[in-house]
Amino acid sequence: MTIQVLLVEDQNLVRLGICSLLELTKEIKVVAQLSDGCDVNSVCSQYQPDIILLDIRMPKTDGLTVLSNMKSVGLTVPVLVLTTFDEHDLVLKCMQFGARGYLRKDVSLESLISAIRCIINGELWIQPAITEQVHRHDLIADINLVNQSIEALTSKETQILRLIAAGYSNHEIAQAVHKSDGTIRNAVSAILAKLNVRDRTRAVITAMEHGLI
Template sequence: MIRVLLVDDQQLIRAGLRMLCDAEPDLEVVGEAGNGREAITLAARLAPDVIVMDLRMPGVDGISATSRVLAERPATRVLVLTTFGDDDHLYPALTAGACGFLLKDAPPAELLDGIRRAAAGDSPFSRDVLQRLVRRATDAGAERRRGPVEGLTSREQDVLDLVGEGLSNTEIAERLHIGITTVKTHITALMTKTSSPNRVRLALLAHRDRP
């Protein structure tokens, strides 16, 4: 069971997220917070596995709350869910330690998948956000490689290329006509073989040989 703490200053948003999570047998909403200060207190008391964190809130905002929660509980996974996908919100959130970044207009299935991926140690990002991260890194002069990454199977290279396009595990499974468990196995192997700590690093690696 994945223990989830919902943090958003809008009660209606929290209610919708709770209904969404409560319908899933593997997710348990253990608490709700209306601002960053409450999130810090509840995180210490409830020990959630994943915190779904809004960014713009009165008092202590989501970025400050993320930093303070992770300073006390570094194993907690903070998944940002926000209306604002611009760099002024994205990079401070990642610097504070957020493991993923989803936009509030994401489909419900993407959010649920993101919570599960965050709990499993993955880094879920909305596709547009991930592609922007990759573009910024490559535009800044990320190292380029020559040809495919050495030591990968052809299927692992296929999966890596699709990670670089920002596809989720479910979308990769559909594109390659393989099971999602198989995709997860390939992702794990890719991270091990390339010494990549997260999905963002894999996406950057996938783009290093592109013009």
């Protein structure tokens, strides 16, 4: 099965570079390209992409507006946000508006493909390097200011949450930390309860907002 991609990026060289990289694979095809976000909804209706690679900063309709517009019309195509290191505040806002992950524009082809596969499979893709930059720029609340209704996570729960953020399934996490699948399921349930969220996506976003990962 070929993964069909809609690429939305205003810089011509970056857009052509990403397309050239993806053309090296047989499983991914760029079915449409846009240099601005204003026509994303209509192009999605026409081409039915499996995933959108979306730039944050564009001259007319930026990535955040695209996500908001998609949400308003119920368009559920998963979105991978493309970013640079000076856009941490917008990255977090995009995640809050429904983006499934974010990735630097200068990543390797292997990382790009891994991110696309991960998001297509219903997981999140959180690039650790960007998360660390977010922490350093104080764009996520300091851990000491975490809402009192959120219980502290144990070191093991934090480790599991980081693996969730990296796109690992429960089974993959169990293999990584040498625990049973049932133990990991219970741990994930405990994490969701402590963070007062219903699902893994909200758990990751909440943890990012409060500086837990």
